[in-house]
Amino acid sequence: MNPNWKPGDQIISPVDQMIEIELDKIPPAEKYKLLIGAIVPRPIAFVSTRGKNGISNLAPFSFYTGVSTAPPCVLFSIVNHPKKGLKDTMRNIQETGEFVVNSVNQWIAEAAHYSSEDLDYEINEFERVGLTEIESTVIQAPRVKEAAVQMECKTHQIVNIGGNGPGATNLVIGEILKMHIDERIYSDGKIDFNLYQPVGRIGGPGYVHDPQITNMPPAR
Ligand SMILES: Cc1cc2nc3c(=O)[nH]c(=O)nc-3n(C[C@H](O)[C@H](O)[C@H](O)COP(=O)(O)O)c2cc1C
Numbered sequence: 551m552n553p554n555w556k557p558g559d560q561i562i563s564p565v566d567q568m569i570e571i572e573l574d575k576i577p578p579a580e581k582y583k584l585l586i587g588a589i590v591p592r593p594i595a596f597v598s599t600r601g602k603n604g605i606s607n608l609a610p611f612s613f614y615t616g617v618s619t620a621p622p623c624v625l626f627s628i629v630n631h632p633k634k635g636l637k638d639t640m641r642n643i644q645e646t647g648e649f650v651v652n653s654v655n656q657w658i659a660e661a662a663h664y665s666s667e668d669l670d671y672e673i674n675e676f677e678r679v680g681l682t683e684i685e686s687t688v689i690q691a692p693r694v695k696e697a698a699v700q701m702e703c704k705t706h707q708i709v710n711i712g713g714n715g716p717g718a719t720n721l722v723i724g725e726i727l728k729m730h731i732d733e734r735i736y737s738d739g740k741i742d743f744n745l746y747q748p749v750g751r752i753g754g755p756g757y758v759h760d761p762q763i764t765n766m767p768p769a770r
Contacts, residue, residue, distance in 0.1 A: 594662065650703065658696050703725060
């Protein structure tokens, strides 16, 4: 960052020689490594669902973002499991059309990470990782009590990419019906970033936390 920079100033960049990679010439695992290394840091949707069988499920998804405000929607992407096809989260969303996106705050980062464990559909992942399952107010999917933000969502649209083959993905677009926000972090319609303490995902096994914040003047 250069706090003294002004529009029109010369920019000194270390970028020089470029490597060109045509994505259709490299294997899927290599493409994945490039995407998760290049698109960083990523927020994490900690998604809780409940299947028709009544069993609750939890999993983190970092191909995630907010996409609209009218209606207010989030989007996250569920890549098919190489062996079982649909992941449990996707199966539950297909069955019920409902899910909760919980935040990953520093105090639950490890639990969120371990909830990505590949478990049988019949296992309740709240119990497995030791988080508290609480009921939602407008949908049937449960919330994570320890998460500072919990968004009750209903499916707006599911967009399939790549059919059913290996690497095939479903983009889940969900409309947020209700937000629950820890009152400590909420003031005057805003969320205090420093108290929120979100954790992001980078490439490989890395997570980012305690980021350095720089406020810029308006671009005008
Ligand atoms: C931080 C983190 C981010 C992840 N992001 C994604 C993602 O964006 N899409 C995806 O399909 N899997 C992602 N995974 C893997 C899933 O969490 C994992 O496959 C999980 O077992 C799915 O659970 P489920 O079968 O209960 O739905 C991620 C894992 C971690 C630890």
